[in-house]
Amino acid sequence: MRALLTTGTPPAWTVTEIAPPAVAPDQVLVEVATAGLNRADLLMREGAYVPSSADWNVGPDRVVFEMAGRVRTVGDRVTGIVPGDCVMAQTGGACAELVAVDHRLLLPVPDLQDLVAAAGLPSALLTEYDALTGAARFRPGDRVLITGGAGGVGHIGVQLARALGAGTVIATTRSRAKAGLLRELGATRVIDTACEDIATALGPDAFDVCLDHLGGPVLAGLLGAAAPRARIVQIGRLAGAHVRLDLETLAARRIQLIGTTFRGREADELHALTARVREALPGLLRTHDVRPLVDSVLDLSEAERAGQLLDRPGLTGKVILRIGV
Ligand SMILES: NC(=O)c1ccc[n+]([C@@H]2O[C@H](COP(=O)([O-])OP(=O)(O)OC[C@H]3O[C@@H](n4cnc5c(N)ncnc54)[C@H](OP(=O)(O)O)[C@@H]3O)[C@@H](O)[C@H]2O)c1
Incomplete structure (x- = not known):
């Protein structure tokens, strides 16, 4: 073959x-x-x-x-x-x-x-479903922010957040041309990070859950827009793997920063995650396309x-x- x-x-x-x-x-x-x-x-x-x-x-x-x-x-x-x-x-x-x-x-x-x-x-669906419902303990009504929302992984996150009943879905892109597309996928607000800074655009207490595909200075800027007890799941590092964080804000708002990867995962964990997605998929697709x-x-x-x-x-x-x- x-x-x-x-x-x-x-x-x-x-x-x-x-x-x-x-x-x-x-x-x-x-x-x-x-x-x-x-x-x-x-x-x-x-x-x-x-x-x-x-x-x-x-x-x-x-x-x-x-x-x-x-x-x-x-x-x-x-x-x-x-x-x-x-x-x-x-x-x-x-x-x-x-x-x-x-x-x-x-x-x-x-x-x-x-x-x-x-x-x-498969890869984007497993990544984003695991990050949202597992790591971030997403609940319907949560306000979700997705960085790199037009990417191969992020655009599935935008659709999943909408299908799972997010209160608002905020997506970031550096490209004005992709804003319309992100709204079609289910984003209720799009931030063009080529023109505006996330924390300045959103102000404090803007999201409960963030799926961060970028890391670097983008991650540092997220803290200023996080709600008290927000969960930030760090998925990808396209903007950098090293960053200075304002730990005063992290502590004051009791923000949880959670890393994730598939590397090192055992068969049982992968089988269980796939089973959860298999079970959830028909219900998700009944209301929204993913x-x-x-x-x-x-x-x-x-x-x-x-x-x-x-x-x-x-x-x-x-x-x-x-x-x-
Ligand atoms: N942890 C895990 O389990 C897991 C699983 C799958 C993927 N990942 C990782 O997740 C990340 C995203 O994957 P992907 O397939 O979605 O990548 P992708 O298709 O390249 O999309 C990422 C998007 O991020 C934006 N971007 C890229 N470089 C940037 C930069 N330097 N600063 C700001 N924005 C930038 C671009 O959007 P705009 O042009 O619209 O700004 C791009 O479309 C990768 O690092 C990947 O390795 C992790």
Whole structure:
């Protein structure tokens, strides 16, 4: 089968023939239609990200960790999934014609999604659902702020917050052109951080929960807009991994700053999170669409170019590789 591998010096992505995977009793063999790219794929290629979660069950030279496709065969211990089912998953080495996935990591492709867009959903959905309902202990009515709201992960957070019943959904972008899009996705207020500072624009006591995809000085500026007992979940560090924080404000408002990553997560935790999302998804989609925006779809043979698109300033939503089915 064809699979995308990291090879050579300097490292590059190449489509390579490798043996198809064996299917263990708890696994399902999926014919992959599409795979979704993430920034971590680029970091991994440079050796700056080493996946260590239990959903990465192939070598570090394999590429990409989310996909959508059709079930070809199921292992002896798998029930409730049959050949032909459309599924999606966060799983290691997802950019290949066939992947063997533990059935407890699978999510059904929602009726409204096609297989192309679905490949861009699992990672962002698991990240944002976990951050909101787990780390931030979100309750309906909470005011939610999402930094980097138009990004591949953040735009799912905006839709989820709306679907879960947030009181207000505030999203940040540096691009005036993306403000309309963020409102369409469910943001009730958009802050253009190219023109205004978050704390000045919002004033104090503006959010109960923040999903922060940026870190750096953006994170420092969030404290001034946080409500007493606000929860800030630190998800990504695109604006910087080091920052000076006003700990007086953090203490005075009893703000909780919570870090998160999938690295190091055990199988039980990943299975439990996937089960919670699987259970919640039909209800969420009944009231609101939670759909990945697709920026570009490229053929597997154009993987290198697809990777370059992730750094394009105007990127809006997900970059998808088409593989088969
Ligand atoms: N912790 C976890 O479990 C987890 C899981 C998935 C992803 N992540 C991380 O979350 C972050 C976001 O991922 P993503 O896929 O959404 O990235 P993305 O698609 O590149 O989007 C992030 C958005 O942030 C804005 N941005 C980028 N660089 C910025 C900067 N220097 N200052 C201010 N704004 C900036 C851009 O929006 P505008 O152009 O609209 O301003 C961009 O669209 C990444 O760091 C990723 O590695 C973490």
